[in-house]
Amino acid sequence: MQIVALGGDGFCGWPSALHLSASGHDVTIVDNFVRRRADEELGVQSLTPICSLSERVRAWHEATGSRIDTADFDVAHDYDALVELLRTVRPDAVVHFAEQRSAPYSMKSPAHKRYTIDNNANATHNLLAAVVESGLDIHIVHLGSMGVYGYETVPVDLPEGYLTVSYPDRYGEMHDHEILYPTQPGSVYHLSKSLDQLMFQFFARNDAVRVTDLHQGIVWGTQTAETERDPRLVNRFDYDGDYGTVLNRFLVEAAIGYPLTVHGTGGQTRAFINIGDTVRCIRLAVESGDRVRGRVRVMNQMTETHRIAELADLVAATVGGEVSRVTNPRQEADENDLAARNDSLLDLGLEPIMLDSGLLSAEAKLAQAYCDRVDRDRILARSYWNRNRRSAVEGRTD
Numbered sequence: 001m002q003i004v005a006l007g008g009d010g011f012c013g014w015p016s017a018l019h020l021s022a023s024g025h026d027v028t029i030v031d032n033f034v035r036r037r038a039d040e041e042l043g044v045q046s047l048t049p050i051c052s053l054s055e056r057v058r059a060w061h062e063a064t065g066s067r068i069d070t071a072d073f074d075v076a077h078d079y080d081a082l083v084e085l086l087r088t089v090r091p092d093a094v095v096h097f098a099e100q101r102s103a104p105y106s107m108k109s110p111a112h113k114r115y116t117i118d119n120n121a122n123a124t125h126n127l128l129a130a131v132v133e134s135g136l137d138i139h140i141v142h143l144g145s146m147g148v149y150g151y152e153t154v155p156v157d158l159p160e161g162y163l164t165v166s167y168p169d170r171y172g173e174m175h176d177h178e179i180l181y182p183t184q185p186g187s188v189y190h191l192s193k194s195l196d197q198l199m200f201q202f203f204a205r206n207d208a209v210r211v212t213d214l215h216q217g218i219v220w221g222t223q224t225a226e227t228e229r230d231p232r233l234v235n236r237f238d239y240d241g242d243y244g245t246v247l248n249r250f251l252v253e254a255a256i257g258y259p260l261t262v263h264g265t266g267g268q269t270r271a272f273i274n275i276g277d278t279v280r281c282i283r284l285a286v287e288s289g290d291r292v293r294g295r296v297r298v299m300n301q302m303t304e305t306h307r308i309a310e311l312a313d314l315v316a317a318t319v320g321g322e323v324s325r326v327t328n329p330r331q332e333a334d335e336n337d338l339a340a341r342n343d344s345l346l347d348l349g350l351e352p353i354m355l356d357s358g359l360l361s362a363e364a365k366l367a368q369a370y371c372d373r374v375d376r377d378r379i380l381a382r383s384y385w386n387r388n389r390r391s392a393v394e395g396r397t398d
Helices: 013-022 034-042 053-064 079-089 110-134 188-207 246-255 275-287 308-319 343-347 359-369 387-394
Strands: 002-006 026-030 068-071 093-096 139-145 162-168 174-180 210-216 218-220 260-263 269-274 297-301 304-307 323-326
Touching: 002 013, 002 079, 013 026, 013 053, 013 068, 013 093, 013 275, 026 079, 053 068, 068 079, 079 110, 093 110, 093 275, 110 139, 110 188, 139 188, 139 275, 174 188, 188 210, 210 275, 218 246, 218 275, 246 260, 246 308, 246 359, 260 308, 269 275, 275 297, 275 343, 297 343, 304 308, 308 323, 308 359
Parallel strands: 002 026, 002 093, 026 068, 093 139, 139 210, 210 297, 218 269, 260 323
Antiparallel strands: 162 174, 269 304
16 A cells, blocks of 8 residues: 555654555655654653654665655645645555644643644644545544543543434434534643544545544553664654653653652543554554545544553552652643543454553663663653643742
């Protein structure tokens, strides 16, 4: 298959592009390297030293003989380049990673909120409009978020995207109707993913665009079988308060003898997935695109759920370290229960990697190998969900 990976230089995009290439597909990466520029803005770097994209694809060719093509433009604001690429490459599928992916970053300031909506909504709408204008039957695979469901405790397993509601008509007769599961975004980032869902529904209904929307949990781990083939292929490892996912942050903190920072009570339950499962889920979604017709296919891309406090205790018991409770910068419930269905990916053949698989220790060793690159001042989250919370944390009264 011909596959375009938008945002293919990023944390999920890069290993997914390699996995698709290793599986025999022809891959083209589109990226404008805005994620690398965010490192410069924030004054932080990936724990692992990552090569330029040109060096990465050259290393992949040397290691495997397979070529990955690249293109450098802004999907959100260079629509003509996107249409031209689709007409030239004529992809069977486009995997859409080209969105600002951090909830804390999206809440740093009004400017960051505006940027997140501008980039994410425009990128998604441009892609949908470009697919229609190209006249090609292209399957879009979008990396969404479990966060669109919200994090309130509900007495059911979260379904995969849809909910059937019953209501009486004016004559008292009951009817069933399928709707998108009501979104409850907890950040501007999650709000942008909720907007994506509405655009997908419209273009699927109005223009018969085929879309798979993957609601992904929090990713843990860094390396995959493909990124481990050459040091130049190493994936990025974010540990900072803006982009570092919680388990990876714990692993870095343990590696440098820093307390494992649990926000608030740690009673928040979240869905998780290993990066190795992420890339396999992407491939399974791409390769089953012929099943997507008429209705947007929504799949929960997660493998297990954990309370944050229990996760910290697991890391402390496995690789050492002390747990520290810090003020929660987010505006969220102190605790919640969460369970979700992931039948679709299991039915496609996913065999989940679980936290007790031994990979936790391997990731800890990776963190220890590069611990000299850690900037301790960048570990704590400094993006606050509202002004009052910021003032309380910083001891301000103005």
